[in-house]
Amino acid sequence: MTGDPDEALLARVARGDPAAVRALMGRKLPRLMSLSQRMLGVAAEAEDVAQEVFVRVWKQAPHWKPGAAKFDTWLHRVALNLCYDRLRRRREIATADPPDAPDEGPAPDRGLQAADTGARVSQALQQLPDRQREAIVLCHYQELGNIEAATIMGVSVEALESLLSRGRRALRAALADMVER
């Protein structure tokens, strides 16, 4: 055993053990939904990503070699790659077909949206540069340690810290009316 908490479960998944398949899904799906929704901001797209990730998980399980990397680290990397594919596609579509200018006038539900803290935070997070958002999602929401988050992002711990600081500063500015001082 390598100390990877998912190793034994993966071995059972590889044998097609139905209880293990359900247990792995129960353990990882909420984390994948959290990661994908916070990266993409859209629940339906996050579900598509989660489904694609699991297709890869089921394929990978019989070939998983313990010791090379933690399964959870690999899982995050796969999910993030799929999120970035979608973000890239969005930008290509937006460039080819720019959306109409946002309507700044009053709208019946604008007050409601402003009152919804979660929606405001989601919106502010989507406005961040991708790498700053990724750093905050990994460290704050996924509660990964700085070394593991930096490994997943392929950056140094110092670079991660810089991304986190800039991201949080931008969020504080965007949510200034809601942040208690």
Add this chain to the structure above:
Amino acid sequence: MNRQRFQELAEAYGGEVARWPLAEREAAALLMAEDPDFTRQTLAEADSLDALLDAWRPAPASSRLMEAILAVAPAPRPQPRWRGWLMPAGLGAGLAAACAAGVLFGVQLEQRAAGGDASVSAVADLDLSGLSEDV
């Protein structure tokens, strides 16, 4: 750790010291003891942003998604067919062998008790042909 580093860590990792890099937590705890007003204020500011971030809760996975994931999961490997009949066959062979050994042992005891050479005819009389069918 000085004030500047404490503030940098709070701005990067938030107001919960337990989420800070492991290597810096002890020094942070010392500064918190030495400089409680500054550190408390710094952590409170970071906490307020943390609380806002936590207000956004993602939607849980739908049952449709879970069904779709399970639909393509690895199927249980079928048991090889030979395992179905090998177990009873092996059990039968074992029992037959144990019976035969018991008979032989009994015959030998009888022969010793009789002091004669009846064993040759007794063993010759045993029918062991059925064993091979079970194995």
